[in-house]
Amino acid sequence: MSAVLAEVAAPRADSAARPLLEAIRLGRRFRGLAAVDGVTLDVRIGEIHAVIGTNGAGKSTLVNMLSGELAPSAGSVRFAGDDVTRWSQPRRARAGIGRSYQRTTIFGEFSVLENCRLATQANAPHAWRVWQPAARDARGVEIAQRVLAAAGLDGDARRVAATLSHGAKRQLEIAMCLATSPRALLLDEPLAGMGAEETGRMLDLLVALKDDHAILLIEHDMDAVFKVADRITVMVNGQVIASDTPERIRTDRAVQVAYLGEGAGR
Amino acid sequence: MASDAVAGTAVVDSVADVGALPDIARREPGGWLVPAAAALVVAALPFFVSPYGQDLVLRIAVYAIFALSLELLVGATGLVSLGHAAFLGIGAYATVLGSGSDGASLAWLLPLAVAAAAAYAVVVGALSLRTRGVYFIMVTLAFAQMAYFVVHDTKAAGGSDGIFLYAKPTLAIGSTTLVDLGNRAALYYAVLAALAFTYAFIAMLLASRFGHALAGIRVNEQRMRAAGFATTPYKLAAFVVAGALAGLAGFLLAVKDGAVNPELLSWHESGAVLLMLIFGGIGSLRGAVVGAVAFTLLKELFQSEALLGPLAPHWQLTLGLTIIAFVAALPRGLIGIGAQLRALARERAARAARNAA
Numbered sequence: 093m094s095a096v097l098a099e100v101a102a103p104r105a106d107s108a109a110r111p112l113l114e115a116i117r118l119g120r121r122f123r124g125l126a127a128v129d130g131v132t133l134d135v136r137i138g139e140i141h142a143v144i145g146t147n148g149a150g151k152s153t154l155v156n157m158l159s160g161e162l163a164p165s166a167g168s169v170r171f172a173g174d175d176v177t178r179w180s181q182p183r184r185a186r187a188g189i190g191r192s193y194q195r196t197t198i199f200g201e202f203s204v205l206e207n208c209r210l211a212t213q214a215n216a217p218h219a220w221r222v223w224q225p226a227a228r229d230a231r232g233v234e235i236a237q238r239v240l241a242a243a244g245l246d247g248d249a250r251r252v253a254a255t256l257s258h259g260a261k262r263q264l265e266i267a268m269c270l271a272t273s274p275r276a277l278l279l280d281e282p283l284a285g286m287g288a289e290e291t292g293r294m295l296d297l298l299v300a301l302k303d304d305h306a307i308l309l310i311e312h313d314m315d316a317v318f319k320v321a322d323r324i325t326v327m328v329n330g331q332v333i334a335s336d337t338p339e340r341i342r343t344d345r346a347v348q349v350a351y352l353g354e355g356a357g358r
Numbered sequence: 359m360a361s362d363a364v365a366g367t368a369v370v371d372s373v374a375d376v377g378a379l380p381d382i383a384r385r386e387p388g389g390w391l392v393p394a395a396a397a398l399v400v401a402a403l404p405f406f407v408s409p410y411g412q413d414l415v416l417r418i419a420v421y422a423i424f425a426l427s428l429e430l431l432v433g434a435t436g437l438v439s440l441g442h443a444a445f446l447g448i449g450a451y452a453t454v455l456g457s458g459s460d461g462a463s464l465a466w467l468l469p470l471a472v473a474a475a476a477a478y479a480v481v482v483g484a485l486s487l488r489t490r491g492v493y494f495i496m497v498t499l500a501f502a503q504m505a506y507f508v509v510h511d512t513k514a515a516g517g518s519d520g521i522f523l524y525a526k527p528t529l530a531i532g533s534t535t536l537v538d539l540g541n542r543a544a545l546y547y548a549v550l551a552a553l554a555f556t557y558a559f560i561a562m563l564l565a566s567r568f569g570h571a572l573a574g575i576r577v578n579e580q581r582m583r584a585a586g587f588a589t590t591p592y593k594l595a596a597f598v599v600a601g602a603l604a605g606l607a608g609f610l611l612a613v614k615d616g617a618v619n620p621e622l623l624s625w626h627e628s629g630a631v632l633l634m635l636i637f638g639g640i641g642s643l644r645g646a647v648v649g650a651v652a653f654t655l656l657k658e659l660f661q662s663e664a665l666l667g668p669l670a671p672h673w674q675l676t677l678g679l680t681i682i683a684f685v686a687a688l689p690r691g692l693i694g695i696g697a698q699l700r701a702l703a704r705e706r707a708a709r710a711a712r713n714a715a
Contacts (some may be wrong), residue, residue, distance in 0.1 A: 180588065182587055199573075199574055202573070222563050229567060271585075
């Protein structure tokens, strides 16, 4: 059990202080339009770093470059000391960069447990032994049960994923992400469409996870962001206009003008 | 929307049946009993059926292998190929060309046919899997047409007339012949064994972690990449296995017919095997077999001059209209009839309950 624990969450004592995932002057242009322009930020284990900004500010593009789904047109991405700018998404995922999607992307026709077990498999030894049924994948099932318990879904393990409530699907999305044993989590609007109670449960989960994960959180729910974030970066038109603690961001004049609106904060 | 709801409820049923397994909704009622019973019945048929009937059973069995191989791509992985006949044809041609005029050993011809088809699948897969959706359909079709014209226009391959297989393959140790596929009974049971092998092999693949990864790729490839799967090698592996098994079907077809011709590689043949899957029900191994049975029998029926008289030469029209009617009435194929009826009964019960209230 302890081996599995270590596999799910592999905290490194020495890495807590240093940035785990870094964007360095990262940029991406779409037909001459700069969606992301010279963004530098980092995420450390033990913190939730929220990125906020209006629609079209470039948040999702930034996440897609960090996860490897989109190649940057400028700058670089570093993870755990390696330059991973040219790594494919699967390779980055196996190295420990997990992500969730804004639109729920669970495998609806599989059981909840199988959704998570499948996610453990890319890193599994001997996954090509085709004569072994997946149902006997003891390691995968054990990790899956652990992450489901962590996400508060252990009671639903045998259900068909498509039949879960919206909030539970979002929790499953996070659980699947955890099943890949990531050290950095890129969460793209995990609270989208959730009710108050579900939101509270998800925020508790995120706070619990930050102990041994570096979490980059993209979120529109400002109350939630200011409640859980340790650092907040504000993006406008593809650029970072401020990056600081929630208290300072709340009173930052430039942020109030550009993002919260001229009348905000008075 | 209505069909989504139907699919959802069916999945719930099947998962409940399985109980404690971390499963995928690909369970079929009755487990191994149904295919095993069907195999026993088919194995007993030669004692009751004329040689013509036996030949029809063989043709159905070979097409069932072919359809199962495509099911691994279409149903399991979500890759719709319209060029699968190329692998059938290459397996068949390799059998005849590798045999020479004196015949050859089964131990050499069968691996040759399978390897030739698999080799072409490596090339086609490596290039076509860069594309998706309708482009994938077109690229696979283009590669099949290329193979068709190479065979059609090459003298060594017999051109448009094709070539004969002069001697059927045998398996011998020293001077003792163990298997002689020239013997009708031996061929019958060899084809049946090949079908059972193909069915069990694909079922094993689908139950494995590899098969579950293919299912994940079918449902949401992007999510699989985010979970760390380099999806292209998985798809290529499925493509090559499917091509190799189609090559096995081609080997059996060449031995059964004693001849090959370019039409084996034609797009009609690729379309026909895709229709078998749609007809039987995509996403089910049984559906692939049932589709092969139904398609071949219907084709036989509509080609029969004794039954249909002057309509017989126009069998493509009658068969086509019949399939359209079936697919319109049975969106989940013949294998889905049961689930469709159950859903209908549930709906009726729900409506009755509403009216009573």
